[in-house]
Amino acid sequence: MAGIGKFFGGIALAAASLAAACADTSGDPTGSDDTAKVERLATLSPATHGKFLHISDIHFDPFHNDKHLVVQDLPVDQWEQHFDGSASPSSGRHNDSNFALMKSALTEAAKTPGYDFVLYTGDYLSHDFREHAEAKRWVRHPVSKGVKDPIAFAAKTVEFVNLMIEQAFPGKPIVSALGNNDAGCGDYNLRVGGEFLKDIGPEMPTLPQPAKKDFVNSGFYTIDHPTVAGTEFLVLGTFWSHAYPDIGRGCGMPSDNPGDAQKTWLSNQLSTGSGNAILLMHIPPGIDGYGGTAQWQSGFQTAFEAILSKSKRPVLGAFAGHTHMNEIRVFSNSSGPYLSVRVAPSVTTYNGNAPSFTVADYDTATGAMTDYQVYTLRYDSKSGTDAWQAEAKYSASYGAPDFSPAEVQKIANNLQLTNDSTGMRTIYRTQYSGKGQEGARCNWQNAVCAVSFTDPVKFGQCVSRIEKVHPVPGNC
Numbered sequence: 457m458a459g460i461g462k463f464f465g466g467i468a469l470a471a472a473s474l475a476a477a478c479a480d481t482s483g484d485p486t487g488s489d490d491t492a493k494v495e496r497l498a499t500l501s502p503a504t505h506g507k508f509l510h511i512s513d514i515h516f517d518p519f520h521n522d523k524h525l526v527v528q529d530l531p532v533d534q535w536e537q538h539f540d541g542s543a544s545p546s547s548g549r550h551n552d553s554n555f556a557l558m559k560s561a562l563t564e565a566a567k568t569p570g571y572d573f574v575l576y577t578g579d580y581l582s583h584d585f586r587e588h589a590e591a592k593r594w595v596r597h598p599v600s601k602g603v604k605d606p607i608a609f610a611a612k613t614v615e616f617v618n619l620m621i622e623q624a625f626p627g628k629p630i631v632s633a634l635g636n637n638d639a640g641c642g643d644y645n646l647r648v649g650g651e652f653l654k655d656i657g658p659e660m661p662t663l664p665q666p667a668k669k670d671f672v673n674s675g676f677y678t679i680d681h682p683t684v685a686g687t688e689f690l691v692l693g694t695f696w697s698h699a700y701p702d703i704g705r706g707c708g709m710p711s712d713n714p715g716d717a718q719k720t721w722l723s724n725q726l727s728t729g730s731g732n733a734i735l736l737m738h739i740p741p742g743i744d745g746y747g748g749t750a751q752w753q754s755g756f757q758t759a760f761e762a763i764l765s766k767s768k769r770p771v772l773g774a775f776a777g778h779t780h781m782n783e784i785r786v787f788s789n790s791s792g793p794y795l796s797v798r799v800a801p802s803v804t805t806y807n808g809n810a811p812s813f814t815v816a817d818y819d820t821a822t823g824a825m826t827d828y829q830v831y832t833l834r835y836d837s838k839s840g841t842d843a844w845q846a847e848a849k850y851s852a853s854y855g856a857p858d859f860s861p862a863e864v865q866k867i868a869n870n871l872q873l874t875n876d877s878t879g880m881r882t883i884y885r886t887q888y889s890g891k892g893q894e895g896a897r898c899n900w901q902n903a904v905c906a907v908s909f910t911d912p913v914k915f916g917q918c919v920s921r922i923e924k925v926h927p928v929p930g931n932c
């Protein structure tokens with residue numbers, strides 16, 4: 457099953473529209489077998505596949521060494537020589553990526569040939585960037601040396617990370633979203649039309665002029681798929697987060713509400729636009745699989761689900777980051793599952809995970825992702841040191857022929873069994889934090905229920921049902 461899925465899986469979505477016209481399986485003895493259907497359709501529509509790279513949450517930390525702050529007065533194309541590429545890659549919880557880790561991840565990712573484009577799902581900047589830049593004491597960090605112009609330095613640091621990505625993948629289009637940390641005024645405080653967006657807007661790679669204007673003035677924009685005609689990426693800002701705006705840092709203003717404008721925009725895009733759409737964002741909608749609370753403000757979550765449910769355009773999936781873990785999501789309504797979401801693990805080790813990036817396959821007829829494989833930097837017993845290693849592919853891990861909502865829903869159902877009779881939960885937990893061992897020891901019940909439940913009550917019921925059989929260990 458997994459082998460067939462690997463080979464034919466990518467055509468499933470492209471073939472779906474042919475199914476009605478060409479594949480009446482009602483009288484077919486194999487008609488109840490999804491794999492057989494997919495295989496037969498493959499002969500009707502030999503779709504081709506492309507490859508893309510999905511990176512998320514580098515959280516580059518220029519404050520790692522005060523000596524590096526000499527770069528603040530230099531143009532970004534002169535920055536690289538001032539960072540130490542031969543240092544050990546940063547590691548450990550609450551440490552963001554030093555230059556060596558960012559460089560290692562990009563260099564390793566570039567060893568896979570044939571990418572058509574790169575997706576970046578946000579959080580270029582290290583945590584508490586503004587507090588570092590202003591030499592303020594903040595919860596988790598020693599005080600670093602401040603910089604002269606924190607907003608300009610934040611913008612330059614985003615530009616530098618983009619430059620590093622561009623240099624690692626020359627000529628490849630980059631489609632990117634900003635994360636909650638990517639703001640001049642501090643975490644969860646992106647100001648639309650503000651100085652930070654005005655600084656980085658003109659420098660964003662691959663953005664055509666109209667999208668640049670939208671990006672600066674609203675924080676969200678559309679961009680054509682780099683290789684698939686008629687498919688568009690809709691790139692969202694992080695204004696729907698539960699924590700936006702974070703007035704606790706003395707920076708956010710409660711009156712800031714660009715989320716309403718984004719809601720109207722998304723609704724218009726999906727009710728009046730044409731062609732396929734793919735969503736790109738930093739914070740995934742739904743429940744946080746770590747803490748078990750909502751990721752978005754509840755009004756926006758409800759509106760998002762309503763807008764997506766009645767979309768006139770096919771939405772071929774969504775890509776996100778933010779949690780730093782290797783995750784998936786599926787959204788359903790009364791008609792069944794309608795949106796699959798890929799949540800990519802991070803380069804930074806800040807949440808205790810191993811550094812990761814994702815190599816993905818997609819259907820070049822539609823743009824839909826069909827399979828993916830995560831690479832993580834983790835202990836290698838052969839060499840006795842940390843080395844980049846590949847996880848099993850999604851298709852092989854879960855026996856899934858594609859990443860359609862229906863397939864992800866099947867996986868969710870298996871992950872949420874109380875007895876893990878299919879073994880999928882062990883695989884999910886082993887890949888979750890990229891360390892080659894079962895992660896999420898204290899919260900895996902949340903992590904697996906968050907895959908498919910967005911309603912807090914139903915999510916709670918899922919967690920309780922599993923916890924009756926598998927109680928959370930006492931020392932959590």
Ligand SMILES: [Zn+2]
Nearest residue numbers: 513579635778
């Ligand atoms: Zn992050």
